[in-house]
Amino acid sequence: VELLQRFHQAEVPQISIIDMKDERKKRRVRQHYYSDLLLKELIQTKERGKQAIIFQNRRGYSPYLECEECGWVPGCVNCDVKLTYHKTFNKLVCHYCGYSISIPGKCKECKMPALKIKGIGTERIEDELPMFVPGLRMARMDLDTTRTKNKIEKLFESIENKEIDVLVGTQMVTKGLDFENIELIGIIDADTMLNFPDFRSNERSFQLFTQVSGRAGRRNHQGLVMIQTSQPKHPVLMFLLQNDYKGFVQWQLEERKKFNYPPFVRIVKIELKNKDLSQVREISKKLAFELRKIKSMEVLGPQAPIIGKIQNYYIMELWLKLNRNNDALKQRDEVYATIHRFFSVPELRYFKWSADVDPM
Numbered sequence: 408v409e410l411l412q413r414f415h416q417a418e419v420p421q422i423s424i425i426d427m428k429d430e431r432k433k434r435r436v437r438q439h440y441y442s443d444l445l446l447k448e449l450i451q452t453k454e455r456g457k458q459a460i461i462f463q464n465r466r467g468y469s470p471y472l473e474c475e476e477c478g479w480v481p482g483c484v485n486c487d488v489k490l491t492y493h494k495t496f497n498k499l500v501c502h503y504c505g506y507s508i509s510i511p512g513k514c515k516e517c518k519m520p521a522l523k524i525k526g527i528g529t530e531r532i533e534d535e536l537p538m539f540v541p542g543l544r545m546a547r548m549d550l551d552t553t554r555t556k557n558k559i560e561k562l563f564e565s566i567e568n569k570e571i572d573v574l575v576g577t578q579m580v581t582k583g584l585d586f587e588n589i590e591l592i593g594i595i596d597a598d599t600m601l602n603f604p605d606f607r608s609n610e611r612s613f614q615l616f617t618q619v620s621g622r623a624g625r626r627n628h629q630g631l632v633m634i635q636t637s638q639p640k641h642p643v644l645m646f647l648l649q650n651d652y653k654g655f656v657q658w659q660l661e662e663r664k665k666f667n668y669p670p671f672v673r674i675v676k677i678e679l680k681n682k683d684l685s686q687v688r689e690i691s692k693k694l695a696f697e698l699r700k701i702k703s704m705e706v707l708g709p710q711a712p713i714i715g716k717i718q719n720y721y722i723m724e725l726w727l728k729l730n731r732n733n734d735a736l737k738q739r740d741e742v743y744a745t746i747h748r749f750f751s752v753p754e755l756r757y758f759k760w761s762a763d764v765d766p767m
């Protein structure tokens with residue numbers, strides 16, 4: 408099955424799961440994100456002259472500002488997203504349309520100077536970790552620091568020459584990095600990935616955690632992987648702990664069969680966009696009604712996606728679950744014919760829509 412082929416049996420580092428809820432209760436966590444267990448291990452790794460990778464995939468959960476008095480969060484004027492805090496430019500930036508503002512001095516709602524940075528991204532980790540591990544030399548690997556080939560080469564050189572102790576990065580650090588001297592991997596916040604609302608989030612998490620674990624020195628010694636989470640019993644982590652990728656795949660297939668997801672069905676995502684919210688709602692409802700006439704096909708929605716507005720366009724989605732049996736092609740053609748018929752009436756000829764088969 409396709410799931411099976413995506414994972415390769417990885418080498419086996421020791422995996423340690425840190426229960427962050429429990430650690431926080433016992434006051435053994437600094438700044439909400441750094442457990443004493445991980446910090447202690449970082450210090451020891453550094454003292455042995457070894458190196459570490461700290462992994463934080465901040466996708467969708469980047470650092471943002473929030474008013475501690477009233478909860479106000481600065482958002483984009485064009486999109487339905489929080490603005491992301493960029494320390495280097497001292498600005499709040501929208502990652503979807505590029506809109507940016509300088510950091511406001513006080514809350515727009517309650518006028519209190521109570522804005523605090525929330526959430527955690529690689530840049531913040533790079534800034535904060537040396538507070539708890541004196542003399543720690545850090546480098547960062549993410550989109551912002553690897554724009555040129557020259558920069559990447561310099562980064563690799565500094566790791567190779569042991570000029571840095573810790574490399575902090577996004578999923579860029581999960582692949583292809585092969586440095587003998589790296590013995591410790593820290594996953595700062597497994598929850599942001601495990602909780603991502605998508606039926607593939609378990610598969611993605613397992614894959615990324617497995618890949619990043621594989622970065623812990625694999626030739627002459629056993630590396631250590633520390634995973635910080637508030638869900639220490641999460642099935643993904645249990646399978647990871649037992650290095651049981653076959654068990655993981657089997658569990659995923661059972662889940663997907665139960666909830667009727669790929670590979671048991673094909674998914675077609677239809678996206679409708681309009682600057683008028685009520686219009687996009689109405690049109691997508693009508694389209695859903697037409698599509699539901701197709702036999703033995705499940706239609707989910709319409710619903711707004713996680714980010715419901717981008718560059719002033721409101722978005723609605725329909726998810727179709729198509730058969731995988733002999734009728735699959737016939738059913739798909741019926742779907743396309745229905746959509747084209749629907750949008751070919753004069754008043755909808757310029758309506759923005761798109762269809763995506765097996766969307767990633």
Ligand SMILES: [Zn+2]
Pocket residue numbers: 474475476477478479514515516517518519521
């Ligand atoms: Zn406020």
Ligand SMILES: [Zn+2]
Pocket residue numbers: 483484485486501502503504505506718
């Ligand atoms: Zn925007």
